[in-house]
Amino acid sequence: AEEVGGGDKDVVKEYFNNSGFQRWKKIYGETDDVNRVQRDIRLGHSKTVENVMGMLKDEGPLTGVTVCDAGCGTGSLSIPLAKEGAIVFASDISAAMVAEAQNKAKEEVAGGVVPKFEVKDLESLEGKYDTVVCLDVLIHYPQNKADGMIAHLASLAEKRLIISFAPKTFYYDLLKRVGELFPGPSKATRAYLHSEADVETALRRVGWKIRKRGLVSTQFYFATLVEAVPA
Numbered sequence: 001a002e003e004v005g006g007g008d009k010d011v012v013k014e015y016f017n018n019s020g021f022q023r024w025k026k027i028y029g030e031t032d033d034v035n036r037v038q039r040d041i042r043l044g045h046s047k048t049v050e051n052v053m054g055m056l057k058d059e060g061p062l063t064g065v066t067v068c069d070a071g072c073g074t075g076s077l078s079i080p081l082a083k084e085g086a087i088v089f090a091s092d093i094s095a096a097m098v099a100e101a102q103n104k105a106k107e108e109v110a111g112g113v114v115p116k117f118e119v120k121d122l123e124s125l126e127g128k129y130d131t132v133v134c135l136d137v138l139i140h141y142p143q144n145k146a147d148g149m150i151a152h153l154a155s156l157a158e159k160r161l162i163i164s165f166a167p168k169t170f171y172y173d174l175l176k177r178v179g180e181l182f183p184g185p186s187k188a189t190r191a192y193l194h195s196e197a198d199v200e201t202a203l204r205r206v207g208w209k210i211r212k213r214g215l216v217s218t219q220f221y222f223a224t225l226v227e228a229v230p231a
């Protein structure tokens with residue numbers, strides 16, 4: 001019952017359309033009505049976005065580059081990508097998240113190509129993109145499901161794949177704090193942490209290798225960032 005693709009996926013979707021939407025919209029937003037923990041997570045997440053933008057721009061200008069932002073949330077990455085001229089295909093399992101992202105993009109992307117947003121789960125994504133990015137979504141996938149998800153995302157990417165996830169190294173530390181992020185298991189979603197070695201193995205199995213790694217951490221936010229390319 002805890003598996004993504006089974007009951008868990010419906011729970012995740014329901015969460016991100018309701019209480020999770022309210023919570024994360026605030027964290028990813030700019031308003032002052034956040035508590036200390038939420039403010040810290042906002043900071044950590046913004047560092048992840050900044051790092052990813054850096055990784056992406058390192059390889060040259062983004063004008064005309066096609067990017068799939070898988071599990072786009074409120075568009076925290078999609079919008080700056082569009083401002084840099086990337087052709088962005090953004091999707092999320094939550095219709096509420098997608099609607100919020102769409103509104104923000106309409107306001108914020110002046111002149112550039114507004115991302116194409118869709119309500120879609122990762123599993124049903126198709127097509128080919130220069131780059132596929134999936135930030136802070138793996139936390140909803142147990143490792144056995146994460147392997148398949150990573151393989152699927154790699155199959156959509158022609159040049160590179162960027163993934164961020166909560167590292168297992170901080171397991172106990174994080175577990176203590178996870179209660180702040182997600183309501184109890186009876187009410188909403190569990191959080192799954194991943195070891196970099198497991199992610200690397202999943203990538204290697206489908207012919208990809210890690211080219212860059214990074215770690216973003218604040219007091220309450222941890223993310224390992226990997227950029228992978230065909231081996």
Ligand code: SAM
Pocket residue numbers: 009012013016024028070071072073074075076077091092093094097120121122123134135136137140
């Ligand atoms: N990537 C965004 C960012 O970094 O700003 C959002 C991260 S948020 C913590 C996780 C997002 O993943 C939520 O918007 C949620 O709806 C989405 N999500 C969870 N499971 C998903 C799935 N199976 N397919 C697509 N999106 C999913």
